[in-house]
Amino acid sequence: MGERIVVVGAALWHEGRLLAARRSAPADLAGRWELPGGKVEPGERPDAALVRELREELGVDAEAGERVPGEWPLRAPYVMQVWTARLSSGSPAPRPLEDHDELRWLTPDRVWDVDWIEHDVPAVRDTLAHAAGRP
Numbered sequence: 001m002g003e004r005i006v007v008v009g010a011a012l013w014h015e016g017r018l019l020a021a022r023r024s025a026p027a028d029l030a031g032r033w034e035l036p037g038g039k040v041e042p043g044e045r046p047d048a049a050l051v052r053e054l055r056e057e058l059g060v061d062a063e064a065g066e067r068v069p070g071e072w073p074l075r076a077p078y079v080m081q082v083w084t085a086r087l088s089s090g091s092p093a094p095r096p097l098e099d100h101d102e103l104r105w106l107t108p109d110r111v112w113d114v115d116w117i118e119h120d121v122p123a124v125r126d127t128l129a130h131a132a133g134r135p
């Protein structure tokens with residue numbers, strides 16, 4: 001087995017909406033939508049990486065919830081895991097500070113309005129199904 005690097009994606013929910021972020025780089029992903037997040041660093045817990053990435057990319061204070069079961073291949077050597085997250089009370093609203101040029105809160109019925117990165121489509125589908133099964 002070669003190297004395998006986990007990318008954590010946030011299913012950041014707020015008032016029944018899921019946050020989608022439009023990438024501004026690299027060129028082949030620019031303009032496409034993703035779950036905000038990033039690479040887990042060596043020795044870092046994935047849920048801690050998620051909170052760190054959301055602070056860096058969006059300027060928010062967030063709490064990781066539970067992992068959405070599954071794992072989705074990205075371009076090798078990356079694989080994506082998704083965790084639910086929510087804004088801590090008193091958190092600033094998310095802003096596209098780095099990597100993104102637009103953010104959108106999507107109700108579940110509008111989730112497919114944005115042009116997700118291909119690799120994200122199964123992850124987003126499973127994330128919605130997971131959320132639908134929650135109270």
Ligand SMILES: Nc1nc2c([nH]c(=O)n2[C@H]2C[C@H](O)[C@@H](COP(=O)(O)OP(=O)(O)OP(=O)(O)O)O2)c(=O)[nH]1
Nearest residue numbers: 007009034035036037038039074075078117119120
């Ligand atoms: N964060 C994130 N990355 C994704 C998604 N889908 C997808 O193919 N990717 C790819 C893009 C990148 O090649 C890689 C993650 O890179 P990143 O740029 O978000 O991670 P990072 O902030 O830790 O990166 P870096 O700038 O520190 O190198 O995974 C997704 O939904 N979220």
